[in-house]
Amino acid sequence: MWTARTRALSPKAGGAELWQMSLVVIVVLLLLTSVLFPLGVLFAKAFMDREGAFVGLASFVRYFSTPALSQSLTNTIYVSVVATGIAVTLAFFYAYGVIRTAIRGKAFFKTIALVPLFAPTMMHGIALTYLFGNQGLVTNGLFGLAPGFKIELYGPVGIIMAEVIYLFPQAFLILAASLAVTDYRLYEAAETLGAGRLKRLLTVTLPSVKFGLISAIFVCFTACFTDFGAPQVIGGKFNVLATDIYKQVIGQQNMSMGAAVGILLTIPAVIAFVVDRLVQRKQNALITSKSTPYRIVSGRLRDMLFMLFCALMSIGILIPVLTIVYASLVNVWPYNLTLSLKHFDFSAMAAAGFEPFWNSLVLSLLTAILGTLFAFVTAYLIEKTRMLRSVRQLGYFLAILPLSLPGMVIGLAYISSSTRRITRCIRCTAR
Numbered sequence: 001m002w003t004a005r006t007r008a009l010s011p012k013a014g015g016a017e018l019w020q021m022s023l024v025v026i027v028v029l030l031l032l033t034s035v036l037f038p039l040g041v042l043f044a045k046a047f048m049d050r051e052g053a054f055v056g057l058a059s060f061v062r063y064f065s066t067p068a069l070s071q072s073l074t075n076t077i078y079v080s081v082v083a084t085g086i087a088v089t090l091a092f093f094y095a096y097g098v099i100r101t102a103i104r105g106k107a108f109f110k111t112i113a114l115v116p117l118f119a120p121t122m123m124h125g126i127a128l129t130y131l132f133g134n135q136g137l138v139t140n141g142l143f144g145l146a147p148g149f150k151i152e153l154y155g156p157v158g159i160i161m162a163e164v165i166y167l168f169p170q171a172f173l174i175l176a177a178s179l180a181v182t183d184y185r186l187y188e189a190a191e192t193l194g195a196g197r198l199k200r201l202l203t204v205t206l207p208s209v210k211f212g213l214i215s216a217i218f219v220c221f222t223a224c225f226t227d228f229g230a231p232q233v234i235g236g237k238f239n240v241l242a243t244d245i246y247k248q249v250i251g252q253q254n255m256s257m258g259a260a261v262g263i264l265l266t267i268p269a270v271i272a273f274v275v276d277r278l279v280q281r282k283q284n285a286l287i288t289s290k291s292t293p294y295r296i297v298s299g300r301l302r303d304m305l306f307m308l309f310c311a312l313m314s315i316g317i318l319i320p321v322l323t324i325v326y327a328s329l330v331n332v333w334p335y336n337l338t339l340s341l342k343h344f345d346f347s348a349m350a351a352a353g354f355e356p357f358w359n360s361l362v363l364s365l366l367t368a369i370l371g372t373l374f375a376f377v378t379a380y381l382i383e384k385t386r387m388l389r390s391v392r393q394l395g396y397f398l399a400i401l402p403l404s405l406p407g408m409v410i411g412l413a414y415i416s417s418s419t420r421r422i423t424r425c426i427r428c429t430a431r
């Protein structure tokens with residue numbers, strides 16, 4: 001009976017697999033057309049001069065032989081490494097306090113940790129300017145009620161501060177998930193063998209979340225490496241790769257050099273893809289059906305220390321947000337600090353009035369709906385199907401590739417591909 005039933009169901013199963021294979025191929029083709037092809041057209045310009053003649057690696061040689069340009073790569077790596085180290089460290093202890101301790105207000109702390117995700121890095125840079133700039137609140141002593149405190153904001157210090165705020169919630173989400181799925185049997189075994197708290201931290205906790213740490217490090221490094229907003233606002237004369245693209249393409253109309261910089265920006269994406277695939281496989285191998293959830297043991301001193309740490313981190317996250325809100329309500333910063341709503345009257349600032357706002361709202365809504373739907377279908381086909389493994393791996397890489405590129409690079413890629421298509425159409429019509 002079982003054999004007959006299996007044979008009866010096999011045609012349907014085969015039809016379902018055929019549909020899944022077809023959808024996987026269609027999704028990957030769409031990604032190839034919308035992601036890889038435009039980037040390929042743009043990156044091809046890195047091997048051409050301004051007139052379109054093939055020059056090979058001349059743009060890369062000129063980039064690395066120009067001290068001012070090659071220094072941008074060093075600056076980018078420096079800022080990314082420092083910001084990633086600070087953000088991941090703070091996020092680890094914050095996530096540990098929220099997941100592994102009995103502190104109160106966990107829902108509040110989780111919510112506050114995600115607040116920076118809802119603002120671009122440019123806003124974090126503006127907030128730091130209002131706080132630590134030449135006319136900032138902290139610089140001038142908080143309305144003159146406290147002694148001033150000045151830092152060298154415009155440069156690497158300011159960029160790192162803004163990037164840490166931006167990267168913190170991303171690292172927190174990854175590390176919180178890793179800390180939540182640890183098998184508690186490991187701690188019971190360590191405690192039985194007489195391991196102390198520090199020993200358990202070094203031999204159980206850190207090894208059990210090492211893949212989460214690796215993933216958080218690469219995600220944060222890639223996001224910082226390609227960020228444009230914070231360096232543009234408070235970078236000063238401290239150049240990075242993302243601002244180099246803007247200067248080369250917009251300022252000097254040098255698309256070849258901008259494409260060469262864009263290729264450099266994709267290198268972390270390729271490395272992050274390989275590492276993520278390896279980490280995901282090993283992380284899944286650590287979780288079995290026999291794993292037991294972590295049980296929080298009592299520890300009053302531990303809870304007090306983590307409560308204080310999480311509270312200080314929450315204050316540090318909220319202060320820039322509240323500063324932006326306050327600055328938007330001030331008449332003329334810093335000369336007239338009376339409150340007013342005139343800055344929200346868009347019709348008085350531009351001829352278009354509220355049109356840019358409504359355009360942004362409509363585009364965001366359409367992007368959220370259509371993008372989420374396409375992302376869900378893509379993720380389902382890549383993760384829940386078992387055929388065409390190489391094709392699914394390619395689809396996964398193409399899906400995460402735009403995450404590692406500044407919006408300017410993606411926009412230039414579409415402009416380049418559209419210009420090439422228009423040129424071909426004109427040539428075909430002429431023929």
